[in-house]
Amino acid sequence: MHLEEYEAEKYKRICLRDPPEHLGSEYMKRAAIIAAVIIASLLMATATLYLQWLEGREAQRLSSIRVAVYVGPRTWRDGLDALESYFKSRDISYSLVNSTVIKSGGLREYNVLVVPGGWAYSYYLDLGISGGDAIREFVEDGGGYIGICAGGYYAAKTILWEAGIYHYSLKIIDAVAKGPKKGYPWPTYAYLQINMTGLGLEYGLNKTYTVVYYGGPEFEYLGRNVSVLAVYGDDGAPAIVLGEYGKGRVAAIGVHLEVKEDTWPILDTILHLVAGNTGRH
Numbered sequence: 001m002h003l004e005e006y007e008a009e010k011y012k013r014i015c016l017r018d019p020p021e022h023l024g025s026e027y028m029k030r031a032a033i034i035a036a037v038i039i040a041s042l043l044m045a046t047a048t049l050y051l052q053w054l055e056g057r058e059a060q061r062l063s064s065i066r067v068a069v070y071v072g073p074r075t076w077r078d079g080l081d082a083l084e085s086y087f088k089s090r091d092i093s094y095s096l097v098n099s100t101v102i103k104s105g106g107l108r109e110y111n112v113l114v115v116p117g118g119w120a121y122s123y124y125l126d127l128g129i130s131g132g133d134a135i136r137e138f139v140e141d142g143g144g145y146i147g148i149c150a151g152g153y154y155a156a157k158t159i160l161w162e163a164g165i166y167h168y169s170l171k172i173i174d175a176v177a178k179g180p181k182k183g184y185p186w187p188t189y190a191y192l193q194i195n196m197t198g199l200g201l202e203y204g205l206n207k208t209y210t211v212v213y214y215g216g217p218e219f220e221y222l223g224r225n226v227s228v229l230a231v232y233g234d235d236g237a238p239a240i241v242l243g244e245y246g247k248g249r250v251a252a253i254g255v256h257l258e259v260k261e262d263t264w265p266i267l268d269t270i271l272h273l274v275a276g277n278t279g280r281h
Helices: 003-017 021-063 077-089 099-103 120-140 150-155 198-202 261-275
Strands: 066-070 093-097 112-115 144-148 156-161 164-166 173-179 190-196 208-213 218-220 227-232 238-245 248-253
Touching: 021 261, 066 077, 066 099, 077 093, 077 261, 099 120, 112 120, 112 150, 112 261, 120 144, 120 150, 120 238, 120 248, 144 150, 144 261, 150 156, 150 173, 150 248, 173 238, 173 248, 190 198, 198 227, 208 261, 227 261, 238 261, 248 261
Parallel strands: 066 093, 066 112, 112 144, 144 248, 156 173
Antiparallel strands: 156 164, 173 218, 190 208, 190 227, 218 238, 227 238, 238 248
């Protein structure tokens, strides 16, 4: 080996083993940056996979729930169409049922009954005493109930509507349903803000949502076993409440979550909550 080659090889070995002092800190900085980039990339990839897994598990859980949707006289068609769009988007098995199915014990085939917007008194007349008893028996035995607007009124222990007090409701949640809201006389259609309570935030929901209001109730005189999931943004009155009846769970909702896709995550949460005690999967 020539002297020049020997010196070059010697210098190369020295540099690789022990870089000059003025370059050492720079090497360390670059190494730290590279390591940080690698770690961040791994964390992002892991988080993405975890979120995909959660979404898949969420979809699987929702799709395992069997839902009956009551359709009666004066059911609000727009709300019903929106509910069907929601169920289809979540791959949830659902059926539209009438009072005849309910009276004949057909709810035994389902985990959750949804009573949508419309007119509560018309529902009472259509279902009658036997239909109301069938719904109460279904929930008491562990079924879930979701009442939207009129369905929320119908679930309450008492209805306060304008100047009247009515007692024809199911009485499956210990709350008084009062409506329409002050400043929104029937049939006012409006966009309002609701705020999630701490309970709603625990389930990963956003703090505020803009929702459709169409004559629905706010809830008063809540029993001890009733929890508030969301309140109206203008006055803090309960807008969504959760309770128990026998072995089952009840959600009474004063606003139309089904109409806007950005409020569907609230429906996801409510559906999970009321289906949790069914034992019918």
